[in-house]
Amino acid sequence: MQINSTPSALSIPRVVWAIIRHPTHAFRNIVSHPSRNWFFPAILLMLLIAASGYLNQSLSMEQATDSAPARAPFLLLSMGSSLLLWVKWLIWAGLLYLASTLFGGNSNFKTLWRVVVWASLPELIRALLQISYLLFAQTPIEYAGLSGVILRGVENPAGIQLAL
Numbered sequence: 001m002q003i004n005s006t007p008s009a010l011s012i013p014r015v016v017w018a019i020i021r022h023p024t025h026a027f028r029n030i031v032s033h034p035s036r037n038w039f040f041p042a043i044l045l046m047l048l049i050a051a052s053g054y055l056n057q058s059l060s061m062e063q064a065t066d067s068a069p070a071r072a073p074f075l076l077l078s079m080g081s082s083l084l085l086w087v088k089w090l091i092w093a094g095l096l097y098l099a100s101t102l103f104g105g106n107s108n109f110k111t112l113w114r115v116v117v118w119a120s121l122p123e124l125i126r127a128l129l130q131i132s133y134l135l136f137a138q139t140p141i142e143y144a145g146l147s148g149v150i151l152r153g154v155e156n157p158a159g160i161q162l163a164l
Contacts, residue, residue: 030118045127049123052130056140
């Protein structure tokens with residue numbers, strides 16, 4: 001009796017947990033087991049980025065005009081920004097494929113595409129946090145990330161000291 005020692009492909013929740021807990025193991029599993037599991041986080045990330053952009057734009061315009069604005073332009077802008085995500089993934093996967101080819105690697109583009117999409121998991125978490133902030137605070141995010149602390153520091157010099 002022979003025991004098959006090759007690990008099987010992980011399910012989507014297990015891939016997510018493995019990326020958080022053991023990224024090396026997770027990405028080895030993604031590379032060794034080709035599947036279309038990358039499609040789920042890609043679509044989810046697109047929707048979350050579109051929702052975050054839509055909410056932020058809508059709250060910005062509400063704050064500026066003190067009334068409910070027309071929402072159709074914001075939806076188009078936020079969908080456009082989520083489509084740019086695919087362009088970013090295409091560029092990253094292409095650059096990794098080029099580097100792999102130049103340095104004698106034997107990776108193919110499909111494998112690198114899956115890795116790049118799954119490596120965007122922190123962006124998914126960021127989009128969830130931004131949406132929850134926008135829903136609870138009901139104020140737009142003017143400057144996101146550490147750059148916001150520095151840009152606010154121009155108005156208030158104590159902000160730059162806080163960032164440093």
